Amino acid sequence: MTPFEDKNKFKPTDSYKEWLGSKSTNQKIRGMFRGLAIGALSVGKDIGNTANWIRFPYYHHVFSDEMRGFERQIRYLKNFGEFIGLNDATNFLNTGKEINGRYFCLTFDDGLSCCYKYALPIIRDLQIPAAFYVVTNMVGKSFEPDSLVSRKVFGFRGTNTSIEFLTWDQCRASAQAGVTIGSHTKSHRRLSELTLREVRTELTASKLEIETHMGIVCEHFCAPYGLPGEDFYLKRDGQLVRETGYRSFATGSRGANKKGDSSFALKRDHLLANWDIPQLRYFFSTS
Numbered sequence: 705m706t707p708f709e710d711k712n713k714f715k716p717t718d719s720y721k722e723w724l725g726s727k728s729t730n731q732k733i734r735g736m737f738r739g740l741a742i743g744a745l746s747v748g749k750d751i752g753n754t755a756n757w758i759r760f761p762y763y764h765h766v767f768s769d770e771m772r773g774f775e776r777q778i779r780y781l782k783n784f785g786e787f788i789g790l791n792d793a794t795n796f797l798n799t800g801k802e803i804n805g806r807y808f809c810l811t812f813d814d815g816l817s818c819c820y821k822y823a824l825p826i827i828r829d830l831q832i833p834a835a836f837y838v839v840t841n842m843v844g845k846s847f848e849p850d851s852l853v854s855r856k857v858f859g860f861r862g863t864n865t866s867i868e869f870l871t872w873d874q875c876r877a878s879a880q881a882g883v884t885i886g887s888h889t890k891s892h893r894r895l896s897e898l899t900l901r902e903v904r905t906e907l908t909a910s911k912l913e914i915e916t917h918m919g920i921v922c923e924h925f926c927a928p929y930g931l932p933g934e935d936f937y938l939k940r941d942g943q944l945v946r947e948t949g950y951r952s953f954a955t956g957s958r959g960a961n962k963k964g965d966s967s968f969a970l971k972r973d974h975l976l977a978n979w980d981i982p983q984l985r986y987f988f989s990t991s
């Protein structure tokens with residue numbers, strides 16, 4: 705327990721509504737318009753018309769009020785391809801062989817405890833492999849709504865609940881259920897704002913901590929924020945990630961990973977569990 709946690713009297717955020725706080729109405733309206741616009745763009749598109757790729761749907765959170773939407777999305781994607789784990793996806797790309805068909809690899813960023821509580825039961829039932837990228841300094845902690853970590857680092861907007869991260873026990877239980885635990889750095893700082901030495905520390909310290917707590921080799925890394933050229937430098941940081949002993953580097957750039965693409969620049973598609981199916985159809989049929 706840190707002194708900070710001792711002061712934290714807030715209950716963990718349990719719903720997306722609580723996560724959004726008072727902005728939830730504005731956010732909902734914006735989301736609705738966005739959904740309608742993308743829905744219109746998705747007309748005539750069909751995931752089934754594209755193939756020979758691995759796509760990485762990824763989420764930050766699945767709260768109690770997002771479970772139904774999350775399950776609907778995963779079941780929808782299952783109609784189009786096979787879900788494979790991060791090790792298999794990495795191996796697939798590294799062999800450089802033809803990718804025949806459509807594959808999905810599901811990942812979650814930040815290591816929020818809601819993913820253990822609300823996403824894991826669903827993916828376990830559906831037998832979907834997944835990966836949690838954890839921020840090692842945050843594991844086992846929770847933060848008050850108005851803390852710098854909540855607001856600035858994780859974009860939390862709630863006012864009455866805390867932001868709660870997975871514990872190491874939950875990480876181990878998730879691994880037992882088939883979840884791969886990867887690194888999302890130790891502090892969630894933007895790599896582009898760090899010196900080479902600082903990036904190296906983020907990569908090595910988080911890897912070591914995961915390996916110590918999990919008793920596994922941590923082979924997968926995901927960059928905070930995720931935009932190449934803005935949040936990290938693919939050439940510099942990709943090289944460091946490789947040198948540190950990781951086998952993959954996940955980004956937040958959208959798109960399909962195809963034959964010849966590098967596992968050190970994985971493209972992924974960010975999703976919110978409340979999005980409607982046309983939004984998924986749009987993103988996953990666009991290369």
Ligand SMILES: [Zn+2]
Nearest residue numbers: 813814928929
């Ligand atoms: Zn993140």
